[in-house]
Amino acid sequence: MKKLGGQLSGELGGRLGRQLSRPARRGLLVVHVVASAGWLGLTLGLLALGVTAASTASPAAVEAAVRSMKLFADWLLLPLALLTLTSGLVLALGTHWGLARHRWVFTKFWLTLATTAATVFALRPGVNSAVTAVAAGGALPDAGDVLFGPVVSLSAYVFMTAVSVLKPWGPTRRGRRVRAARTTGARPGLSRSGTG
Structure with missing residues (x-):
């Protein structure tokens, strides 16, 4: 996965340019x-x-x-999930954080991708199943259909929020290599300007 993230970061980063402008970065943030x-x-x-x-x-x-859950799941969940995923990806690739340079960014990206997929393939079908059960005969929905998806999603989002605030774990191997390359690349320029 790390190799895939590094390739994705390199390819898309080149297309987006080196850095977003300050107003673009702030607006996107x-x-x-x-x-x-x-x-x-x-x-x-x-x-x-x-x-x-x-x-x-x-x-x-x-x-x-359950009908309210279906309304929210059908009209709001997926657009918000995709907007979060897309804006986070563009921010990662268009800023110094990068997609695969810091473990917290990399972790958030994969968790956001996983929860977006879970929204499509688990949460929404569970809600639809509950609505069908209630509409068919007024039966109580299966607790798993109406509770499992929101509990797992909420846990993931709280964790991602904490990771965003705390920024733990430091750089990835790729991030250390990029940092080392920048440091060694900067030293010769400094010594030349100092002697010249």
Whole structure:
């Protein structure tokens, strides 16, 4: 995976240019943070609706909860997931952080990609299954259908938020090589200008 990330970073980084301009970086950072916070908040809302659907005895409340989950899952989840993934990728490739230079960026990228895929292939089908079950006969939805996806997603987003704030683990091997190449490349220039 590290090799793939390095290749992806190198190829896309060359297409995007070396660095984003300061206004572009700031604007994109705002978009990324707002989309990420929206995705986190939406998942928290889905969890609240899922708990309601799994724990209430009122058929009307269960139906309202799962139908609301479907509305959010169908119209908001995937666009927010894709906006978060795309803005994060462009930020990583267009700034000094890079995609494969720092472990925290690399980890966030793969977790965002995995949770986006899980949204498409697990969370949305689970919500759709719950809606079908409720619509078919007013039966209570399976708790796994309405709780598993939001719990896993929320855990991943909280972890990614902590990683974004704390920036742990240091550089990757690729990041150390890039840093070393820059350092050794800068030294001869400094000594020449100092002697010249």
